[in-house]
Amino acid sequence: MAPLYCRAPPDVGQAASGAVGQAASGAVGQAASGAVWQAGPVPALLDRLLADERARFIVIGGINTVVAYGLFAAFEAAFGGRYLLSLLLSYLIATMLAFVLHRRFTFAVTGRARIVVDLLRFESVYVVMLAANAVLLPVLVELAGWSSLAAQAAIVVVTTIMSYLGHKFFSFRRPRPRARGGV
Numbered sequence: 001m002a003p004l005y006c007r008a009p010p011d012v013g014q015a016a017s018g019a020v021g022q023a024a025s026g027a028v029g030q031a032a033s034g035a036v037w038q039a040g041p042v043p044a045l046l047d048r049l050l051a052d053e054r055a056r057f058i059v060i061g062g063i064n065t066v067v068a069y070g071l072f073a074a075f076e077a078a079f080g081g082r083y084l085l086s087l088l089l090s091y092l093i094a095t096m097l098a099f100v101l102h103r104r105f106t107f108a109v110t111g112r113a114r115i116v117v118d119l120l121r122f123e124s125v126y127v128v129m130l131a132a133n134a135v136l137l138p139v140l141v142e143l144a145g146w147s148s149l150a151a152q153a154a155i156v157v158v159t160t161i162m163s164y165l166g167h168k169f170f171s172f173r174r175p176r177p178r179a180r181g182g183v
Helices: 041-050 053-078 083-106 115-143 148-171
Strands: 028-030 036-038
Touching (some): 083 115, 083 148
């Protein structure tokens, strides 16, 4: 599937419109591959924004949070309020999605050599978050009287911060290149 948006035509010189190169600011075209491209200030702003790892984490984390919360709500409805079962099932599905997206897009880790190590580290961060969630959810539901959906939404704020720090400094951490001793 061709991307819906890219900064410049992916196959410059073969644009469907016959144009060669990047058009003037604000121009829109369609490449032979079907990708729509646009030159101008919006793509430049997106490029700058997504160059920041924290911004990518928020975007990918937001997508994953919506999926996980949607799964939690669906399981909650399907299992008649068994919120801890719903938490576990949504966790199992959402963490696999999160691993793939964060590894590839947020932290830009490639290659398969360390994928198992990355997955084990990633899951260990999520197990800590799952444990915190499993403790906080009943406290907010049973003791504070919150609905399970409201409690889970509030807990997401805490676990998002835990997730970023855990994945940045543990899951996808790579050793820094050693500086060469010079003459």
